[in-house]
Amino acid sequence: MTQLMLTSTVENYLKALLKLSNQGENRVSTGDLAKALHVTPGSATSMIKTLAEAGLAHHKPHYGVLLTEKGHILAVHVVRRHRIIELFLVNVLEMEWDEVHAEAEQLEHVVSDEVITRMDKLLGYPTLDPHGDPIPTADGMFIERPLHPLSQCEAGQRVQVARISDQNSSFLKFAESHGLTLGATIEVQRRNEHAESITLQSNEEEITLGFTAANRIEVEFVK
Amino acid sequence: MTQLMLTSTVENYLKALLKLSNQGENRVSTGDLAKALHVTPGSATSMIKTLAEAGLAHHKPHYGVLLTEKGHILAVHVVRRHRIIELFLVNVLEMEWDEVHAEAEQLEHVVSDEVITRMDKLLGYPTLDPHGDPIPTADGMFIERPLHPLSQCEAGQRVQVARISDQNSSFLKFAESHGLTLGATIEVQRRNEHAESITLQSNEEEITLGFTAANRIEVEFVK
DNA sequence: CACTCCTTTTTGATTAGTCAAAAATTATAC
DNA sequence: GTATAATTTTTGACTAATCAAAAAGGAGTG
Numbered sequence: 001m002t003q004l005m006l007t008s009t010v011e012n013y014l015k016a017l018l019k020l021s022n023q024g025e026n027r028v029s030t031g032d033l034a035k036a037l038h039v040t041p042g043s044a045t046s047m048i049k050t051l052a053e054a055g056l057a058h059h060k061p062h063y064g065v066l067l068t069e070k071g072h073i074l075a076v077h078v079v080r081r082h083r084i085i086e087l088f089l090v091n092v093l094e095m096e097w098d099e100v101h102a103e104a105e106q107l108e109h110v111v112s113d114e115v116i117t118r119m120d121k122l123l124g125y126p127t128l129d130p131h132g133d134p135i136p137t138a139d140g141m142f143i144e145r146p147l148h149p150l151s152q153c154e155a156g157q158r159v160q161v162a163r164i165s166d167q168n169s170s171f172l173k174f175a176e177s178h179g180l181t182l183g184a185t186i187e188v189q190r191r192n193e194h195a196e197s198i199t200l201q202s203n204e205e206e207i208t209l210g211f212t213a214a215n216r217i218e219v220e221f222v223k
Numbered sequence: 224m225t226q227l228m229l230t231s232t233v234e235n236y237l238k239a240l241l242k243l244s245n246q247g248e249n250r251v252s253t254g255d256l257a258k259a260l261h262v263t264p265g266s267a268t269s270m271i272k273t274l275a276e277a278g279l280a281h282h283k284p285h286y287g288v289l290l291t292e293k294g295h296i297l298a299v300h301v302v303r304r305h306r307i308i309e310l311f312l313v314n315v316l317e318m319e320w321d322e323v324h325a326e327a328e329q330l331e332h333v334v335s336d337e338v339i340t341r342m343d344k345l346l347g348y349p350t351l352d353p354h355g356d357p358i359p360t361a362d363g364m365f366i367e368r369p370l371h372p373l374s375q376c377e378a379g380q381r382v383q384v385a386r387i388s389d390q391n392s393s394f395l396k397f398a399e400s401h402g403l404t405l406g407a408t409i410e411v412q413r414r415n416e417h418a419e420s421i422t423l424q425s426n427e428e429e430i431t432l433g434f435t436a437a438n439r440i441e442v443e444f445v446k
Numbered sequence: 447c448a449c450t451c452c453t454t455t456t457t458g459a460t461t462a463g464t465c466a467a468a469a470a471t472t473a474t475a476c
Numbered sequence: 477g478t479a480t481a482a483t484t485t486t487t488g489a490c491t492a493a494t495c496a497a498a499a500a501g502g503a504g505t506g
Contacts, residue, residue: 009493030454043494045455050492062454062501092315093341103335110329118316232463253484266464268485273462285471285484 004054008109011078012037013047017057017067018075027064073140080136081116082108083129088119090130097130098172131172132163132182132218148221150188151198151214157188159219166216175217179203185222227277231332234301235260236270240280240290241298250287296363303359304339305331306352311342313353320353321395354395355386355405355441371444373411374421374437380411382442389439398440402426408445 004010016036020028034044048065051057056071067075085104089095095103120126120138127143129135136142147162161184164175179202180186186202196211209217227233239259243251257267271288274280279294290298308327312318318326343349343361350366352358359365370385384407387398402425403409409425419434432440 005492007492031452039493040495041454042456042496046493049455089338093338093345095337095341099337103338106333106335107330110333112326112329114318114322115312115316115326118318122316228462230462254482262463263465264484265466265486269463272485 001055002053004050004056006074009047010051010056011074011109013044013051014056014067014071014075015078015082017065018072018079021066027066029064033065076136076140076142078108080138080140081111083133083135084116084119084123084126085111086129086131087123087126087135091123092119098169098176100130101167101169130182131165131167132161133165145220147218149215150200150209150217150219151211153188153191153198153219155188155190158185158222159188160185160222161217162220163218164216165218171213171216178205178207180207180217186219224278225276227273227279229297232270233274234297234332236274237279237290237294237298238301238305240274240288241295241302244289250289252287256288299359299363299365301331303361303363304334306356306358307339307342307346307349308334309352309354310346310349310358314346315342321392321399323353324390324392353405354388354390355384356388368443370441372438373423373432373440373442374434376411376414376421376442378411378413381408381445382411383408383445384440385443386441387439388441394436394439401428401430403430403440409442 013033016033017028020032020036030041030044030048033048034041037044048057048059051065051071052059056068056074058066058068082104085107086100089100089103090097117138127135134143134145145162148159150159150161153159161180161182164172164180164182166172175181184202186200189199189201189206191198197208198211198214199206199208236256239256240251243255243259253264253267253271256271257264260267271280271282274288274294275282279291279297281289281291305327308330309323312323312326313320340361350358357366357368368385371382373382373384376382384403384405387395387403387405389395398404407425409423412422412424412429414421420431421434421437422429422431
């Protein structure tokens with residue numbers, strides 16, 4: 001149980017582990033972790049061992065990694081900082097929603113709890129960040145909404161955009177320019193299973209998205 | 224002229240060099256630099272060589288260091304970021320003036336120009352930070368005011384506190400608790416050259432400061 | 447079971463920044 | 477002007493994080 005500095009690097013590994021363990025089965029493979037962080041598998045292995053020694057992750061060699069409770073709590077707090085900062089940059093500093101991710105990625109590692117507390121207060125204790133992602137509470141709770149990936153919606157369905165979980169600035173710009181912003185109401189015109197695409201009516205215009213793109217947009221049904 | 228990453232470490236060396244070259248004669252000694260940054264002289268020497276190779280400092284071995292124009296510009300920009308952040312933390316996030324220095328010390332290395340520009344605008348293009356230090360303009364100009372160290376004021380003089388250039392939180396708390404805040408008007412009661420102290424009337428109370436403490440407080444004369 | 451393929455781990459090297467301690471240089475004192 | 481003190485530089489070693497490439501492990505196919 002060696003004591004470990006919570007460097008930016010360590011925090012980024014924790015965040016990636018949290019994200020990856022929530023999609024698909026729980027255990028995270030070294031390869032997936034390495035890809036998510038743009039490092040070689042060897043680098044990932046060595047950091048995994050470091051995290052395990054510090055009691056932040058369980059590691060069964062050749063099988064997979066998983067955060068411990070301690071590691072999970074730390075990771076959630078990094079996510080909380082990130083999302084509060086994003087919302088702060090948009091609501092207070094009036095930055096564009098597509099440029100705040102990169103900025104928050106830097107700030108999340110250096111901003112103190114004191115500052116996060118004050119931002120949270122100034123923002124009125126928000127529950128969602130500018131992309132519709134839930135902001136964990138100060139004691140580490142996520143409030144998840146029952147949302148549906150746009151890629152799985154049927155023709156004729158009227159839905160409301162609730163979350164765009166892509167951090168790529170150009171995708172966000174594209175979405176916005178076609179009326180796909182949080183809260184916008186759109187209607188699914190048709191699906192094409194062979195083309196793996198879905199066509200929407202949004203903002204007086206028709207737009208077709210591939211399933212993978214549509215998968216990154218989550219919606220609520222509108223009756 | 225090796226290209227150099229502007230890491231936090233490098234920026235801190237540049238900032239320290241800027242500060243030290245403005246007090247006393249221009250050249251900065253390795254020892255003073257090391258002390259300012261709490262590193263050993265050997266560490267300072269090695270970073271000085273790195274800075275010199277990158278064209279950010281001139282180094283004459285065993286004599287001293289000095290920033291080049293390029294290094295100077297970079298250093299001033301770090302100071303600008305620091306002071307805008309400090310003011311932002313006090314004015315927008317309502318933090319205490321004594322706790323913002325440490326926070327800004329971290330943030331100054333990661334906040335983007337975009338964010339600084341927006342903070343600057345939101346604050347109304349300020350010229351002074353919460354401690355009365357001038358904020359350099361975006362093109363690197365300092366607007367210095369003609370101030371006088373409190374330690375050199377004569378008995379009977381009425382003065383206004385204009386700058387408290389100490390980054391130590393407990394000193395700032397102490398000053399504030401005795402009415403020594405920016406803009407406060409105080410009167411010098413007497414000096415004692417042997418005791419190296421100066422006694423002031425401030426806020427209905429009398430307070431005596433040693434010359435070194437009083438030296439960190441700068442004032443304007445009030446007629 | 448044996449062979450291949452893919453993934454993971456290990457090994458050895460590299461870089462930035464640091465320290466401790468030895469060596470070199472400059473400054474001070476008598 | 478030589479000895480001593482103080483400062484600066486050099487040297488060698490260490491840590492965190494990384495990569496490239498070699499070695500080891502596991503899974504699937506026949």
